[in-house]
Amino acid sequence: MPEWASYLVEIFFSGLTRGSIYALIALGYTMVYGILGLINFAHGEVYMIGAFVGLIFASLFSIMGLPIWAIFVLAMLAAMVWSGAYGYTIEQVAYKPLRKAPRLAPLISAIGMSIFLREYVILAQSADFRAFPAMFESLPDLGDFGDFLQPSELVIITTVFVVLAGLFYLIKFTKTGRAMRAIAQDREMAMLLGVDADKVISMTFILGSALAAIGAVLISTQMGQINYNIGFIVGIKAFTAAVLGGIGSIGGAALGGLVLGLTEAFAAGYLSSDYEDVFAFMVLVLILIFKPSGLLGKHHVEKV
Amino acid sequence: MKTLWLRSAMIGLWFAFLTLPLVGFRTDFLEKTFEFRPWPLLGVFAVTSLFAFGWSFISSRPAEEKGLFEAFGPVSGVQQRLTSKPTLLVLLALMLVLPLVTSGYQTGILITALTYIVLGLGLNIVVGVAGLLDLGYVAFYAVGAYSYGLLSQQFDLGFWVVLPVAGVLAALLGILLGIPVLRLRGDYLAIVTLGFGEIIRLVLENWGEVTGGPSGISGIEKPSIPGVTLDFQQQNQFLYYLILGLAFLAIWVNHRLQNSRLGRSWLALREDEIAAEAMGINLTQTKLKAFALGAFWAGVVGVFFAAKSSFINPASFTFHESAIILSIVVLGGMGSIVGVVIAAVLLILLPEYLRFLQEYRMLIFGAVMVLMMVFRPEGLIKNPRPLYRIPKKDGPS
Numbered sequence: 001m002p003e004w005a006s007y008l009v010e011i012f013f014s015g016l017t018r019g020s021i022y023a024l025i026a027l028g029y030t031m032v033y034g035i036l037g038l039i040n041f042a043h044g045e046v047y048m049i050g051a052f053v054g055l056i057f058a059s060l061f062s063i064m065g066l067p068i069w070a071i072f073v074l075a076m077l078a079a080m081v082w083s084g085a086y087g088y089t090i091e092q093v094a095y096k097p098l099r100k101a102p103r104l105a106p107l108i109s110a111i112g113m114s115i116f117l118r119e120y121v122i123l124a125q126s127a128d129f130r131a132f133p134a135m136f137e138s139l140p141d142l143g144d145f146g147d148f149l150q151p152s153e154l155v156i157i158t159t160v161f162v163v164l165a166g167l168f169y170l171i172k173f174t175k176t177g178r179a180m181r182a183i184a185q186d187r188e189m190a191m192l193l194g195v196d197a198d199k200v201i202s203m204t205f206i207l208g209s210a211l212a213a214i215g216a217v218l219i220s221t222q223m224g225q226i227n228y229n230i231g232f233i234v235g236i237k238a239f240t241a242a243v244l245g246g247i248g249s250i251g252g253a254a255l256g257g258l259v260l261g262l263t264e265a266f267a268a269g270y271l272s273s274d275y276e277d278v279f280a281f282m283v284l285v286l287i288l289i290f291k292p293s294g295l296l297g298k299h300h301v302e303k304v
Numbered sequence: 305m306k307t308l309w310l311r312s313a314m315i316g317l318w319f320a321f322l323t324l325p326l327v328g329f330r331t332d333f334l335e336k337t338f339e340f341r342p343w344p345l346l347g348v349f350a351v352t353s354l355f356a357f358g359w360s361f362i363s364s365r366p367a368e369e370k371g372l373f374e375a376f377g378p379v380s381g382v383q384q385r386l387t388s389k390p391t392l393l394v395l396l397a398l399m400l401v402l403p404l405v406t407s408g409y410q411t412g413i414l415i416t417a418l419t420y421i422v423l424g425l426g427l428n429i430v431v432g433v434a435g436l437l438d439l440g441y442v443a444f445y446a447v448g449a450y451s452y453g454l455l456s457q458q459f460d461l462g463f464w465v466v467l468p469v470a471g472v473l474a475a476l477l478g479i480l481l482g483i484p485v486l487r488l489r490g491d492y493l494a495i496v497t498l499g500f501g502e503i504i505r506l507v508l509e510n511w512g513e514v515t516g517g518p519s520g521i522s523g524i525e526k527p528s529i530p531g532v533t534l535d536f537q538q539q540n541q542f543l544y545y546l547i548l549g550l551a552f553l554a555i556w557v558n559h560r561l562q563n564s565r566l567g568r569s570w571l572a573l574r575e576d577e578i579a580a581e582a583m584g585i586n587l588t589q590t591k592l593k594a595f596a597l598g599a600f601w602a603g604v605v606g607v608f609f610a611a612k613s614s615f616i617n618p619a620s621f622t623f624h625e626s627a628i629i630l631s632i633v634v635l636g637g638m639g640s641i642v643g644v645v646i647a648a649v650l651l652i653l654l655p656e657y658l659r660f661l662q663e664y665r666m667l668i669f670g671a672v673m674v675l676m677m678v679f680r681p682e683g684l685i686k687n688p689r690p691l692y693r694i695p696k697k698d699g700p701s
Contacts, residue, residue, distance in 0.1 A: 039494070049326070052325070052326055053325045053326070055331075056325045056326070056329050056330075056331050057325065058333065059331035059332065059333035059338070060329065060331055060338060062333050063331070063333065063336050063337075063338050078325070082322070082325060085321070085322055086322060089318075089319075089322060093674065093678075094674050094677075094678070097678045098677060098678065098681055101677070101681030101682070102638070102681055102682055104431075104437070104634050104638065105634065105677045105681035105682070106677070107437075107630075107634075108630070108631055108634045108635065108673060108677050109673070109674050109677035109678065111627045111630075111631060111673065112631075112669075112670045112671070112672070112673025112674040112676075112677065113670065113674050114670070115666060115669060115670030115673065116667060116670030116671050116673075116674065117670075118670075119664075119666045119667040119670060120326070120667060121326060122663075123663060123664070123667065124323065124326040124327045124344075125326060125330070131333070131334055133333050232623070236498065236502070236623070239495060240495060240499065243492060243495045247492075274510040275506065275510060277502065277506050278503050278506050278507065278510075281499035281500070281502055281503050282503070284495070284496070284499050285484070285485075285496055285499055285500070288485075288488060288492055288495075288496055289484045289485070289487070292487050292488055292492060
C-alpha cells in the first residue's frame with residue numbers, strides 16, 4: 001500500500017475510534033433530550049466519574065493480581081454501575097423537582113450540578129492528572145494491518161459497535177424501549193396508557209450514564225491518564241454530535257458522533273491539529289445552517 | 305416520624321454507596337498501594353441523612369406552613385422596596401462612598417461584582433428579555449478585551465477611543481453571528497452560540513502571531529484622565545467609579561428599553577415567536593437588535609476588563625464564564641433588572657466571602673445553584689408580566 005493511502009486509512013481509523021466514543025456519550029444526551037427536552041449538562045461529569053471509578057477498580061484488581069482481561073471487564077462493569085447510580089441520583093435531585101419549572105431552570109440546575117461534581121472529584125480524589133492502567137498494551141500486534149490500525153482502536157471500535165447494536169435492540173424490540181419511545185413521542189398519552197413515566201425516565205438516565213461509563217473506560221485506557229476536567233470538552237463535543245445528528249434521534253446521535261470524529265481526525269491529519277476543535281464546531285454550524293434539524297432529525301412544523 | 309428517620313437513613317446509605325469508590329478508596333496502581341478511608345464515608349452518610357431528613361421534613365408539612373421559602377416575602381414587595389426613591393438614594397450614596405472607606409482589596413471585589421452586573425444586564429437583553437438562549441456570550445467579552453489589548457499596543461489608541469469602538473465591533477460580530485443562526489430555535493441556537501464561543505477562544509489561543517497565543521497580551525495601559533497622574537490607590541478608585549458609571553448606564557438603558565416598542569416586541573418574541581410575527585413584528589430585525597445590543601455591553605465591559613487587569617489571555621474567556629453570566633440572569637429572574645443586580649452581587653461575593661470554607665467553597669457554590677433552582681425556579685425576583693387595563697367607559701351596560 002502506498003504511503004499516502006496508508007496514512008489516509010490510519011487517519012480514518014483514528015477518527016472512527018474517536019467518533020465511536022463521541023457516539024456513546026451523545027446517546028446519553030439525545031435519549032434524555034428526546035424524553036424530557038432537557039440538555040443534561042452534567043452528563044460530561046458522569047462520564048468523568050465513570051473514568052475515575054474505572055481507574056479505582058482497575059487499580060484495585062491489578063493489585064489483587066487478576067488477569068488483564070478480567071481487570072478490564074470488571075472495572076468497566078463497576079464504572080457502569082456507579083455511573084448509572086450517579087445518573088439516577090442527579091435526575092432525582094436536580095431535575096425531577098423541576099419538571100414543571102420554566103425552561104431554563106433545569107439548565108442552570110445542571111450547570112450547578114456539574115460544578116458540584118467536579119469539585120467533589122477534586123476533593124475526594126485529586127486535582128492532578130492520574131495515571132490510568134494501560135490495559136491495551138498487552139494486546140497482540142495486528143501484523144500487516146498494524147501499519148494503520150492500532151489494536152486498541154480495534155478493541156474500542158468493536159466494543160462500541162456491539163454496544164450500539166445491543167442498544168438498538170433494546171430500544172426497538174423490548175418493552176422498556178417501547179415505553180421510552182412512547183414517552184418521547186407524547187408523555188401524557190403514554191402515561192394515560194399505563195406507562196410509568198418516572199420509572200422510564202430513571203431508566204433512561206441510568207442507561208445513558210452506563211453508556212458514557214463504557215466510553216470513559218475505553219478512552220481512558222487508551223489515553224493512559226485522566227483528571228477531573230476530562231468531562232467538559234468531551235461533553236461539549238458529544239452534545240455537538242447529538243445536535244449534528246438531529247437531537248432526540250438515536251441513530252442520529254451515532255451518526256453525528258462518527259461524522260464529528262472523522263471531521264476532527266481529518267482536519268488534524270491534513271490541515272492543522274491546533275484547529276481541530278474549530279473545524280468540529282464549524283461543521284456543526286454549517287450543517288445547522290443548511291439543515292437546521294440535524295442530519296437525521298425530523299423537521300417539526302410548528303402549529304398554532 | 306419514625307418512617308421519616310428510616311427513609312433518611314436509607315438515603316444516607318445510598319449516598320454512602322455512591323461515594324464509596326471515590327471517597328472511600330484511594331489507590332495507586334503504579335505504587336501498588338490501596339487505602340480504605342471509612343471516616344469520610346461516615347461523614348457523607350451523616351450529612352446526607354440529616355439533609356434528607358430536613359428536606360422531607362420541610363416538604364411534608366402542610367401547605368399553609370410552607371412559608372420558609374417564601375421568606376423573601378411577596379416578590380413584588382421586595383422589588384418595590386428596593387426601587388423606591390429613598391432606598392435608591394441611600395444605595396447610591398453608599399456606592400459612592402464605599403471605595404473611599406474600604407481597603408483596596410475590597411474595592412477590587414466590588415469592581416468585579418459591578419463588572420458582572422453589566423455583563424449580566426447585557427445578557428439579560430438577549431436571554432432574559434428576548435428569550436434567545438446564548439451560551440457563547442463570553443465571546444463578545446473576549447472580543448472587547450482583545451480589541452483594547454491589540455488596538456492600544458499596535459495602533460496606540462487610548463482607552464476612551466477604544467471603549468465605544470470595541471462595543472461597536474462586538475455588536476457587529478453579534479449581528480454577523482446572528483444572521484446565520486436566526487432560523488434556529490431554542491436549544492439549537494444554544495449549541496451554535498456555544499460552538500461560536502469556543503471557536504473564538506480557540507482562535508485566540510492558536511493565532512499566536514496576533515493574539516499572543518495562550519500567554520495572551522500583557523502590559524496593557526490602564527485608563528487615564530488627561531493631565532492627571534494617579535497613584536495606585538487612586539487608580540483603583542478611578543476604575544471603581546468608571547465601572548459604577550457603566551453599571552448605572554446599563555441599568556438606565558435596560559430600564560428605558562423595558563417599556564419601549566423594542567422591549568415589548570422582545571417580550572412578545574420570548575413568549576411566542578409565531579404570534580409575535582403574526583402581530584407584525586419583524587423577527588429578523590428584532591432578534592438582531594437583541595444580539596447586537598447584548599454584544600455591545602459585553603464588548604464595552606471587555607475593554608474595561610483588559611484595562612483593569614492590564615493582562616488578558618484566553619483562559620479568562622472559557623465556557624465557565626458564559627455559564628456564570630447566564631446563571632446571573634436566570635438566578636436573578638429572567639428579565640428582571642433588580643434580580644440581575646442582586647444575583648450578580650450574590651454570585652460574585654458568595655465565593656469571595658466563603659473563603660473561610662477553603663476548598664469546599666466551590667462545592668457549596670454548585671450545591672447552592674442546584675438548591676436555588678429547586679426551590680425558586682423562577683429566580684430571585686420574578687419579573688411581573690406587564691398588564692394593561694383598558695379603562696372602563698362610563699355609561700349604561
